[in-house]
Amino acid sequence: MSELSAARYGKDNIRLCKVHRDEGTNIHTVTEMTVCVLVEGDINSSYTRADNSVVVATDSMKNTVYLLAKQYPVTPPELFGSILASHFIELYPHIHVTRVKVVTHRWTRMTIDGEPHPHSFLRDGAETRNAEVVCKRGTGIFVKSGIQGLLVLKSTGSAFYGFIKNDYTSLGETSDRILSTEVDANWEWGLFNTLGDVERNIPLFDMGWESARNITLQTFAKDNSVSVQATMYKMANKILEAVPEVNNVDYSLPNKHYFEIDMKWHNEVKNTGKDAEVYAPQSDPNGLIKCTVSRTKTSKL
Structure with missing residues (x-):
């Protein structure tokens, strides 16, 4: 005899770049990220009985990431990850846990003739700023932040x-x-009860x-x-x-x-x-x- 003891699925390596244009100053800000979304819940029948009626297509997950990036801020990554994770819990009653990882790639504003350039950037290293968010129905939002590749x-x-x-x-x-060394550091925050707590x-x-x-x-x-x-x-x-709000740090x-x-x-x-x-x-x-x-x-x- 056997049983399905754990199941989750989603979309990985969702690449996106958002350009924020300040109309007053004509200064642009570029944010490039790679996103992974995984969901858990009442989805076992899709594995055990070939029942796709409980499946949110991973292509739909990709589209969701793009659309929410258009509608909401993508910085800081902890906020965008929380927006994404909460969205899937709120929209799909049978989804009970959403796990989101946001990897923000480093773009640094160029200095030209001694002045910050309004819309030109350089990649000055492989360092990324990361956020991992887990939203659990009825529990809250768990957030972990990190630095990798420094x-x-x-x-x-x-x-x-x-x-x-x-x-x-x-x-x-x-x-x-x-x-x-190449720094991989992570720090875990205390539990946030709601998306509003994250926003505050x-x-x-x-x-x-x-x-x-x-x-x-x-x-x-x-x-x-x-x-x-x-x-x-x-x-x-x-x-x-x-940072008193951090519970633990790992290197x-x-x-x-x-x-x-x-x-x-x-x-x-x-x-x-x-x-x-x-x-x-x-x-x-x-x-x-x-x-x-x-x-x-x-x-x-």
């Missing part, structure tokens, strides 16, 4: 020593190394993103890092201190290795330790360090 590097101020050594260890200790907290989402991004960059640059683990823990705690940081190249074989050229200047960037394998730091009930942050 590539950072510092050429000193990082060490790694005192780790376990045994017959499997070949890595040497170091008090100074290049530290580089719009400034909070931008503030949270700016705080998390600035704290990540400043801590990375300033911390005399003993390990990625120790540095990321400091980052997460600082975000919880700065996933791959260690992008840069290895010294021993050149002694060529006329005793020194290129290790304090003499190292030329490094070999490594694509894989790489370390991967993760953590989640949560606010405790007794926390006085």
Whole structure:
């Protein structure tokens, strides 16, 4: 015997770009995003009995995203995700849960002749600002915000020593190394009971993103890092201190290795330790360090 224990479906990789034109100043703002919508509810019969009468076509979901992007703001992404998630719950009584992920791609306004250009932009990195929204009928709206693809590097101020050594260890200790990673950070907000609650907290989402991004960059640059683990823990705690409305913060940081190249074989050229200047960037394998730091009930942050 078997049973369908879980089911959800939807439309992924919905690409859209919205241009907001300020009529008074003729300044344009461009927002490009990729959206995923997944629904759950009384849909099991479409799997078990080939009953399509309970199916909202994924093409209809795509059209819904485009139409709501025309009718409503798409920024901040937490708001647009909540608008989308609430829409499917309100329109379809048999849908009980909607999961929406919004990935906002980075477009930065050009500076031309020392002035911000009104309608020209550049892609200055692969970094994205993300929002994941889950709307549950009768419960409320859960929102998680994030940064992904933010590539950072510092050429000193990082060490790694005192780790376990045994017959499997070949890595040497170091008090100074290049530290580089691609930041994947997420922070989870408290429950919002309604879409109206989300709308009333719009400034909070931008503030949270700016705080998390600035704290990540400043801590990375300033911390005399003993390990990625120790540095990321400091980052997460600082975000919880700065944004009281956040319940928890998680980081996933791959260690992008840069290895010294021993050149002694060529006329005793020194290129290790304090003499190292030329490094070999490594694509894989790489370390991967993760953590989640949560606010405790007794926390006085």
